[in-house]
Amino acid sequence: MLRVRDLHARVEQQEILKGVDLEVKAGEVHAVMGPNGSGKSTLAQVLAGREDYDVTAGSLELFGEDLAEMAPEERAHAGLFLAFQYPVEIPGVGNSYFLKAALNAIRKARGENELDAMDFLQLLRERAELVAVDEALLRRPVNEGFSGGEKKRNEILQMAVLEPRLAVLDETDSGLDIDALKTVAAGVNALRSEDRAFVVITHYQRLLNYIVPDHVHVLLDGRIVRSGGSELALELEEKGYAGLTNGSSGG
Amino acid sequence: MSVSRGPSTAPYLDLYARRGGEAEVLRTRRQEAIERFEAAGFPTVRDEEWRQTNLGSLLRAAPGAASARTIQDRELAPFLYADCPRMVFVNGRYAPEASSPPRQVEAVALAELGAGGAAEAVVEHLGASVNGSASCSADAGVHPFAALNTGLFEDGAAIVIPDGAIVEQPLQVLWLSSPAAGAQAARGKAPAAVEVSFPRLLVIAGENSQASVIETFAAADPGAGGYFVCPAAEFVCGAGSVLHHTRLQADATDAFHLGFQHAQLERSASFDSSSLAFGGGLVRNDTMGLLDGEGSHCTLDGLYVVAGSQFVDNHMRVEHRQPHTTSHQLYKGVLDDRARSVFNGRIYVHQAAQKTDAKQTNRNLLLSKSALANSNPQLEIFADDVRCTHGSTIGRLDEDALFYLRARGIGREQAHGMLVYAFARELVEKASFEPLRQDLEERLLASLNGGGDG
Ligand SMILES: Nc1ncnc2c1ncn2[C@@H]1O[C@H](COP(=O)(O)OP(=O)(O)O)[C@@H](O)[C@H]1O
Ligand SMILES: [Mg+2]
Numbered sequence: 064m065l066r067v068r069d070l071h072a073r074v075e076q077q078e079i080l081k082g083v084d085l086e087v088k089a090g091e092v093h094a095v096m097g098p099n100g101s102g103k104s105t106l107a108q109v110l111a112g113r114e115d116y117d118v119t120a121g122s123l124e125l126f127g128e129d130l131a132e133m134a135p136e137e138r139a140h141a142g143l144f145l146a147f148q149y150p151v152e153i154p155g156v157g158n159s160y161f162l163k164a165a166l167n168a169i170r171k172a173r174g175e176n177e178l179d180a181m182d183f184l185q186l187l188r189e190r191a192e193l194v195a196v197d198e199a200l201l202r203r204p205v206n207e208g209f210s211g212g213e214k215k216r217n218e219i220l221q222m223a224v225l226e227p228r229l230a231v232l233d234e235t236d237s238g239l240d241i242d243a244l245k246t247v248a249a250g251v252n253a254l255r256s257e258d259r260a261f262v263v264i265t266h267y268q269r270l271l272n273y274i275v276p277d278h279v280h281v282l283l284d285g286r287i288v289r290s291g292g293s294e295l296a297l298e299l300e301e302k303g304y305a306g307l308t309n310g311s312s313g314g
Numbered sequence: 315m316s317v318s319r320g321p322s323t324a325p326y327l328d329l330y331a332r333r334g335g336e337a338e339v340l341r342t343r344r345q346e347a348i349e350r351f352e353a354a355g356f357p358t359v360r361d362e363e364w365r366q367t368n369l370g371s372l373l374r375a376a377p378g379a380a381s382a383r384t385i386q387d388r389e390l391a392p393f394l395y396a397d398c399p400r401m402v403f404v405n406g407r408y409a410p411e412a413s414s415p416p417r418q419v420e421a422v423a424l425a426e427l428g429a430g431g432a433a434e435a436v437v438e439h440l441g442a443s444v445n446g447s448a449s450c451s452a453d454a455g456v457h458p459f460a461a462l463n464t465g466l467f468e469d470g471a472a473i474v475i476p477d478g479a480i481v482e483q484p485l486q487v488l489w490l491s492s493p494a495a496g497a498q499a500a501r502g503k504a505p506a507a508v509e510v511s512f513p514r515l516l517v518i519a520g521e522n523s524q525a526s527v528i529e530t531f532a533a534a535d536p537g538a539g540g541y542f543v544c545p546a547a548e549f550v551c552g553a554g555s556v557l558h559h560t561r562l563q564a565d566a567t568d569a570f571h572l573g574f575q576h577a578q579l580e581r582s583a584s585f586d587s588s589s590l591a592f593g594g595g596l597v598r599n600d601t602m603g604l605l606d607g608e609g610s611h612c613t614l615d616g617l618y619v620v621a622g623s624q625f626v627d628n629h630m631r632v633e634h635r636q637p638h639t640t641s642h643q644l645y646k647g648v649l650d651d652r653a654r655s656v657f658n659g660r661i662y663v664h665q666a667a668q669k670t671d672a673k674q675t676n677r678n679l680l681l682s683k684s685a686l687a688n689s690n691p692q693l694e695i696f697a698d699d700v701r702c703t704h705g706s707t708i709g710r711l712d713e714d715a716l717f718y719l720r721a722r723g724i725g726r727e728q729a730h731g732m733l734v735y736a737f738a739r740e741l742v743e744k745a746s747f748e749p750l751r752q753d754l755e756e757r758l759l760a761s762l763n764g765g766g767d768g
Contacts, residue, residue, distance in 0.1 A: 111721045115713075139723035151718040155736025164732065165722035172723070204736075205718075221722065 064089050064229055064260050065110075070121035072109050079105045081285035082121065087229065090257045094271055094296060095264045097282035098304050103264045104148050106282070107233040111145040112138050125229065139165075140172035142228030146218035146235045148264075153205040158217070159187060161205050162224055169225060190223040194250040211238040219250040226254070231262045236270035248273030268300040320358040321373035327352060329379060329510075330465050337427040343441045348465030350444065354458045366656045366688060367598050367627045371504035372542060372570045379468070380405035380511040380541065383492050385412060389534045393488055393564075395749040398528070400486040405493075406468040406511030418481050419525065424470040424514060436472045439550045440464075440516050443576035443602070457600060460574040463512045463546035470514025473527065477520035477552070484526035484558075484747050489513040491565065492534035493541040505540055508570065513545035519555035519583070526558040528750060533566035533593070540568035540595065547575045551583035553607060558586050560745060564757065565593035567624060573599045581607030581636075588744060589616040589628070590754060592761050597626040605632070605639035605667070613642045617741040619761045621650035630659040630674075634667035634700075643674040646741055648734055648762075649685035660692040663700050670700040678708045679737050681730075731762045 065087040072080040079102045087093050097103050109116050110123065112135035123130035126141055133141070153161070166186075167177040178186065191198060196216050206214050215235050222230050232251070236244055251261060251274050263274055271279075271293065279295040280287045283304060289295065330348050356373055357364035385404045390412055394400060399416035401423070402409045408423035415421040420432040424440075427433050441464045444456060471487050493509045517527055531543060543565060551557050557577075565571050571594040577585045591597055603612040618626045632641045647655045657676040678687035689706035711733050719729035735758065742758055745751040 111717075113717055134726070135717060135720040136723050136725050136729075139721060145721055147718065147721075151712075151714045153712075153715045153718065153733070153736065155739055156732055161719070161722075161724075161732075164724055164728065165719075168725060168728065169723040225722065 064126060065262070066122075066124040068122045070106075070109070070123065071119045072105060073117045073119055074105060074115070078119070079285055080109065083282070083285070083287055085280065085287065087260045087262060089228075089260055091278065092255070092261045092263060092274060092276045094276035094279045095262060095282055096266070096268075096279060096296065096299060099266070101282045102285045103282055104233055107145055107148070107231050107264060110138075110231055111135055111143065136168065137172075139225075139227075140169050144222050144225055144227030144230045146215075146222060146230065146232040148233040148237070150206045150214040150218055152207045152209075154207050156205050158203055158205050159184075159201040162187060162221060165221070166224055187224060191220055193253060194219045194223055195246045196220045212240065212243045215239055215247060216243065219247050223250055223254065228258065229260050229262070230254070231264065233264045234266055235263075236265055236267065244270060245273060268296045271296045321356045321369070323352055323355055325377050326462060326466070329377060333379075333466065334468070337425060339427060339429060339433055339437050340424070340440065343437070344465050347441055347444050347461045350456045351458055351461035351465055354456045354461065357458055363629065369596075372508065372596060375505045375508040375542075377508055377510045377542065380491065380509040381494050382407055385409055385490065385492065385534065387412070389492075390488070390490070393490070393530050393532050395484075395486055395528070395747070395753070398484055398486045398749075400488060401471045402488045402490065403469060403471070403513060404490045404534070405509070406489075406513055408469045416481070416483070416485050418479055419476065419485065420472075420474040421485065422472050424467065424472055427472065432472060432474045435474055435518050436516060439518055439548065440472070441548075442550075443548050443578070457574055459544055459572045460546045460576070460600075463514060463544055463574065467512040467514035467546075470516070472516045472518075474518045475520050475523040475525045475555070477523060479520065479523045479525070481523070481525040484528050484750070486528045486530065487515060488530045488532070489543065489545065490532055490534050491541050491543055491569065493539050508540065508542045510542040510544060513543065515545070515547035516550070517548070517557065517559075518550045519552050519557045521552040522554040523552065524556040526560075526747065528560045528562065528747070530562045530564070531571065531593070532564045533569065536566045536593075538566070540566060540570065542570040542572075545573045547573075549575070549577040549585060551577060551579045551585050551610070553580040554582045555580075556584045559588070560750060561587065561589040562754070562757075563589070563591040563593055563597070567593055567622060568595045569593065570595065571597045575599065575601045576604070577602065577612060578604045578606055579610035579612060582609040583607060584611045586613040587615065588741060589614075590741065590757075591616070591618040591620070591626055592757055594626065595624055597624070598629070599627070600629045601631070603632040603641060605634050605636060605641065608636045609638045610636070611640045615643065615741055615744065616645040617647070617738055618645075618655060619648045619738065619758060620653040620655065621761070622653065623651070624653045625655070626653075627656040628658070630657075632661050632672065634661070634663045634670040634672060634697075636667055638669045639667055640671040641673070644741070645676045646738055647676075647678040647687055648681065648738055649678065649687055650681040652682075652684045654686045654688075656688045656690075657706070658690045658692070659704065660694065661702060661704070663695040663697050663702065665696040667697050668699045670697060670702065672700070672702040674704040676706040677737075678706075679734065680708060680710050681734070727763075731759065734762050735759065
């Protein structure tokens with residue numbers, strides 16, 4: 064599904080990713096953990112196609128296609144979704160209007176018929192309930208004035224509506240209280256299926272109690288220094304990131 | 315004998331000498347105005363108020379009065395709102411066959427102005443903003459194009475709303491330009507000759523009346539070439555009146571549009587105007603609000619959406635002359651390609667105007683590297699107990715927002731359009747008359763999709 068090989072990326076002349084390898088297959092959930100500044104969000108943004116991040120070496124393949132030439136919207140059409148660590152506020156663009164435009168752009172690109180207002184509203188209501196998003200948020204401009212938790216839920220709502228094949232969640236758990244964390248996890252778990260995959264970027268092991276990963280990777284200073292099963296997350300919780308630079312157990 | 319200062323006024327004075335007949339009651343008024351124009355002359359970039367507006371290519375072209383033309387219904391249809399009473403003017407001349415004046419108010423064509431009835435009020439107020447009786451403070455001087463219009467208008471609309479009348483349906487005044495074929499210059503070249511028309515509007519809102527007026531400026535065929543439209547509008551807002559005004563400017567992109575608007579407000583009157591400019595090559599609007607009555611309020615809003623080599627200049631002047639007066643200005647601009655804009659907002663608070671509340675905002679969104687926006691607020695405050703705020707911004711599209719939308723599958727163009735629309739929408743959605751709001755929305759969207767010429 065996703066194959067990242069020896070990925071090097073720069074942001075403003077500074078090399079942030081220094082050779083990342085990652086392979087995700089359909090049906091799997093991967094967790095990427097690592098301290099602040101280790102390059103987790105950079106990896107996520109590069110996957111989504113952020114243009115001011117330069118890929119200087121390595122390759123990215125999604126659903127068997129080379130990502131290098133694909134625009135961000137084309138990646139979304141192919142079934143990639145990134146839940147942003149810092150969702151962007153867009154004054155003047157209504158949340159539900161935005162989601163409808165996104166869903167219909169994706170459907171159109173796939174040759175499917177666009178949903179009309181009624182059908183969309185029904186879908187939106189249903190998904191909003193699933194991830195416990197207040198209907199009032201749907202009528203407000205995208206993320207504008209949302210609390211931290213509301214923004215994160217809104218990301219999960221978008222994921223639930225767009226139904227991606229590969230979802231990358233960038234620290235969707237940070238800043239959430241335990242109830243919100245559970246709803247987010249429930250949203251992800253509801254979508255889990257044999258033909259979908261998730262890359263869950265997180266800072267804390269906490270989320271992984273609710274979304275149990277098949278694989279855990281540790282990203283340190285732009286490299287994956289260790290990979291293992293879900294038990295690796297617990298080990299990290301105990302020992303911290305220090306002293307993890309050796310002893311990769313493959314991935 | 316006269317010192318040569320600026321471009322020759324002779325060709326325009328010649329138009330005055332050769333003009334057709336006119337309503338007898340207006341003769342003196344016009345004579346005074348043309349004399350004022352002659353004395354003032356055309357402004358040049360050496361005049362402070364015209365520093366950024368270069369009229370060179372307009373004033374080098376030989377002016378000719380726009381010719382009379384009959385217009386087909388299908389040419390009008392794109393600009394009319396169903397069920398709206400209307401007055402249609404083509405090349406500055408009234409087209410009665412295309413018009414359906416309202417019943418509740420007196421709406422007369424100026425060329426047909428007789429004696430009695432509305433005429434008395436019209437004669438009292440027409441040109442008051444130019445001849446000094448209701449003009450801005452002395453230092454504002456005579457507006458040369460308002461004076462020129464007063465001397466030269468072929469025809470115009472006078473709308474008199476009776477005291478206490480509540481007029482539900484907006485009244486539309488359409489100013490259509492249709493230059494004779496062959497008048498156009500080669501693309502990008504200054505024209506050697508230009509057809510000119512002088513639309514004239516006077517709205518007198520009676521005490522405690524309520525009404526809405528929509529002015530539309532447009533080209534019958536935007537590809538038919540350039541022209542010069544030089545409109546002047548005066549709004550006399552009686553005590554307690556509420557007047558809404560929308561000015562939609564969709565002239566051809568090679569047209570010259572130099573407009574003048576003047577609102578004078580009596581006690582507790584309210585004037586709310588929105589000026590939306592999509593067309594014109596060289597556009598200048600001078601808008602004045604005179605808060606002459608205690609407790610009066612004016613809102614002067616605007617939107618300009620320009621691309622290619624369009625230039626649009628809004629010069630605002632709001633004068634608070636009485637206590638407890640309020641004014642709000644919100645102008646937003648979207649500029650693409652090499653388009654340029656000027657916003658010059660002057661707020662003048664007289665010593666007597668205590669408790670003034672004035673607010674002015676100008677926001678610009680630049681969509682290209684070569685677009686340029688200028689914003690100059692000017693506050694002159696001579697009262698001590700006032701609240702005046704102003705702010706201006708010049709920004710670009712939010713790249714983070716653009717990426718966010720694209721990452722959700724929305725294509726670059728559409729994402730672009732959504733963000734620009736989001737920026738401008740409040741000025742479009744402000745229109746409460748639904749057909750107008752829809753029309754503005756469509757024009758805004760159309761100007762975002764492939765407006766400019768690169
Ligand atoms: N837009 C940017 N400009 C400059 N430096 C950046 C930018 N984004 C990230 N960085 C730097 O890249 C490194 C990795 O950041 P990031 O990928 O956000 O880490 P993480 O998500 O693991 O906390 C940090 O040192 C950060 O300062
Ligand atoms: Mg991060």
